[in-house]
Amino acid sequence: MSAWADWFAEQRSTRETAGLQRILRPRELGDELLDLAGNDYLGMNGHPEVRRGAAEAALDWGAGAGASRLVTGTTAVHTELERGLAEFTGHEAALVCSTGYHANLCAVTALADRDTVIISDAHIHASLIDAARLSRARIQVVAHNDLDAVRAALAEAAGRRTLVLTESVFSVLGDTAPLTELATACAEQGALLLVDEAHGLGVLGDGGRGLVHREGLAGHPHVIMTATLSKSLGAMGGSVLGPGALIDHLINRARPFIFDTGLAPAPTAGALTALRILRGRPDLPARIRERSAELADLLAVPRPAGAVVSVPMRSPQAALAAQAHALAAGIRVGCFRPPSVPDGISRLRITVSMGLADAHWAEAVRTLTEIVQGHRDRTGTLSAISP
Template sequence: MSTWADWLAAQRTAREAAGLQRVLRPRAADDDLIDLANNDYLGLGGHPAVRRSAADAALRWGAGAGASRLVTGTTTLHAELERELAGFTGREAALVFSTGYHANLSAVTALADRDTLIVSDAHVHASLIDAARLSRAAIRVVAHNDVAAVRAELAAAGGRRALVLTESVFSVLGDTAPLVELTEVCAARDALLVVDEAHGLGVLGDGGRGVLHRLGLHDHPHVVMTATLSKSLGAMGGAVLGSAALVDHLVNRARPFIFDTALAPAAAAGALAALRVLRGAPDLPARIHERGAELAGRLGVPRSAGAVLSVPMPSPRRAVAAQAEALAAGVRVGCFRPPSVPDGISRLRITTHVGLDEARWARAIEVLARVIADRAEPAPWGARGGQITGYQQ
């Protein structure tokens, strides 16, 4: 009979053999690496006004919120952030959570139950996958961006309430969802379309208001928006945006909201300050696309609709080796490996940053072009070795 220690050792051995072992690497505050792995696309996390607001909030309110939102954890900062997020994105109301993961868990689990049908794109984020599973609803996973498949599943729903899950900009391939068509399909069947704008907010749309706003879907009654505050806004937390009735329902029924300690005041203040900086600099998101186009061109890969560029690699081991080579040259990049990639192809994950000066940006491109030329081998952009969707993680 094997022990738990034996099982854990065997699990690690299997991960190492497949090149999938992950380790934590603490980062120092004075780290001078060129960081193209983090999600602070606009550089707002280090903006002086954002840092000052977060520091002042910590001094005034303390290190944490002290309780859940429904007890004493809701501060005036949370209310102000929710009001301004809703106004910026064109939604009636917003509700802030401690993480974007909790925002997705709350939106789905509070709206779905055993009598609900969930139709999910095969490439959605792990938080939406986990939310669907926890909801106890019937789940149908459809091929990536396949509107006809969504329509067919909703037609067969048999009168059940239905949710459709997608992202505005997908985090691995960097493509966008057919949101207009999906909204039309959902409206025709009275289904709700839950759209994760984690990689759209601050990057796309008028002044970074997101893809839904750009398409005129920001106030559509069949669309629910979720977002994170930890990417373009450079802080921490998440939000669900929609009608006042939706927010009221989440406050009363969303377990990740009800039983979780509220977002720390410093993070709320930082996100609020970042939002105000973004609102006052509406041309800032355009710089992401300028630099993204330059980077994609130099690396010889397709452009991303958002700020994350992924470069396919022939194997997990080669991806990790390329990542290490870039790090040795002073550039930090991320690495997508199974089961985090929906199509099974390992990739370097490179985020476009506006906050870098021109010299450091040029240096980063030079290093990455050399590393990818040394390490990459021809690899298809589709599935390799069979589909691995998020629902198989």
């Protein structure tokens, strides 16, 4: 065991020197910090109706699903949520998984194998990267949002089953993918485009239906979608959406779905309740975008398409120092550091949330503006590298 102990110590020392050591920080009940670090974009996690729906489902169905979805782990709540998600986003069918990570694993590993080519945007989420590797497909990574590179890769893969992976809103830079052009390129070559709407659902499109819906691609024969239930819907879990034939295939072939215990009834019902609230409050997504634009303008960084404002910092240490300064001021913000950032640039990750009252939001904006300005370099800029 001493060899392993030495290795663990060496690994930790290397991380600490580079400013990349991470630790878990439990939250306590009654925490009065203003939370701009989580992913509760619409404030649904703390919404009394969402909490009540989750609590009642736990009392009705128990603490967990009790088994995999194919055994006895599918409840009426799961089915109702799947119908609601499909209808809301304009897809024929949906399949709910235990996490958003699992949703991507399910979709990619069930669709791709050794005979498949996967064309992957360089900035996709780790879950899609891991899914591509697990699929054993031939993977070609292309430069971020490089349409010409995607078209060239598609032409090279002609005649083989091909899957293109992208996100609607990228979580680090906050930019969007050219979905219409990607879908056209895929259709021309008979490829399938998988769009992860984790950061688009509830934020973009008509009433928060996402970028796929906004671009008229819901139901497109060459486009499928994944999404999380843990961001705009404030619960947990994930979903794959597309034609009924896709969902039938996943139920029968997606190992992360088949062999995993189903999503617990409480978050399932919580997400369903949040979806109902979102339907009745189509103004919420627009208000999120307004707050994102306001904060980005004051921090002198590009406006994001979604709810995450990304502020580049000179180093991991500088990002950690600014994060600690914000915490001392009563505001919790996130911190992107390698390897979580695809371009290697450390950033403050500030999540806009409608869970903050207007007065608290104004206080947070004022404080964060002062903190970021205080951490700029001597030339008055955050970094020589723009996001």
